[in-house]
Amino acid sequence: MKLATTLFAGALAAASFAGVAAQALPACPVIVSHGGYPTGANPWDRDQLRAPNNPEAVDALIGQGAGGFEADVQLTKVAVGSDGTVSGKAVMWHNTSTHGLNGVKKNITDIYWSSGSDKLEGRTLQWGPYQGEGVYSLRQWLDHVAAKGAFAELEIKPETKVFLVDGSAAVKAKAWSEIADPVRERYRNQAITVYSHDPDIAAALKSRVAAGTFPAVLGGGPSWPDTVKWEEPPPSWSGNAASWQANLATGPERVATSWTADYRKWLAGRCS
Numbered sequence: 001m002k003l004a005t006t007l008f009a010g011a012l013a014a015a016s017f018a019g020v021a022a023q024a025l026p027a028c029p030v031i032v033s034h035g036g037y038p039t040g041a042n043p044w045d046r047d048q049l050r051a052p053n054n055p056e057a058v059d060a061l062i063g064q065g066a067g068g069f070e071a072d073v074q075l076t077k078v079a080v081g082s083d084g085t086v087s088g089k090a091v092m093w094h095n096t097s098t099h100g101l102n103g104v105k106k107n108i109t110d111i112y113w114s115s116g117s118d119k120l121e122g123r124t125l126q127w128g129p130y131q132g133e134g135v136y137s138l139r140q141w142l143d144h145v146a147a148k149g150a151f152a153e154l155e156i157k158p159e160t161k162v163f164l165v166d167g168s169a170a171v172k173a174k175a176w177s178e179i180a181d182p183v184r185e186r187y188r189n190q191a192i193t194v195y196s197h198d199p200d201i202a203a204a205l206k207s208r209v210a211a212g213t214f215p216a217v218l219g220g221g222p223s224w225p226d227t228v229k230w231e232e233p234p235p236s237w238s239g240n241a242a243s244w245q246a247n248l249a250t251g252p253e254r255v256a257t258s259w260t261a262d263y264r265k266w267l268a269g270r271c272s
Helices: 002-024 055-063 138-147 158-164 169-186 199-211 237-248 260-267
Strands: 030-033 068-075 090-092 151-156 192-195 254-257
Touching: 030 151, 030 260, 055 138, 068 138, 068 158, 068 169, 090 138, 090 169, 138 151, 138 169, 151 169, 158 169, 158 199, 169 192, 192 199, 237 254, 237 260, 254 260
Parallel strands: 030 068, 030 254, 068 151, 151 192
Antiparallel strands: 068 090
């Protein structure tokens, strides 16, 4: 009887310790995948088109542990036609040009989505892990991410400044609506945040949010603790370990990384 009591007490103590240990761990953050883009001279020559701007990339990264994505918004040519209508489409693409896609190389801002011999619609990736995938509109991409229950962080690329900031009144109205409308249609039921590295676009975005002409989706983005610069082939994740640990100690809700699978494995036992 004494032995049984001792064993029972030991089991209770072990369970209590395990509970305390679990409580001491921080909550696991949502992993926000960033595809990884080379640095240094002529990075486009080494780019493997890893950005999660298409459904195949989204699905593959979810399989590695992602719960969100940092993706890229570009605008095709925004122009006023002879009949007064204004063309233009918000699309999901990282690069300035169509480099990496089939067809004649053109800047994204110089071609139309669905018209013209050099149109963007229907072009496909020519190399990389998602070879054969296409280019998608912002609406299409947001719908796919929503269907997966994932978070969306949208970077408005600096190339769009020619329309969003420098365009005529009609061009600016169309350009902003191409980004604002899909977000407005979804943000109450889908976790979305929007930002830009371009200071003029960022200022215009902030102004439009303040004026109520763009949804209030400027906050809630992930932290970015990666310190190793991406390259092709991908460098080891291990150089990020110290910055990952320091970041995790702050209790981030969302963490962006280019090493999705490695970060998920690294988190094991460090959060709950």
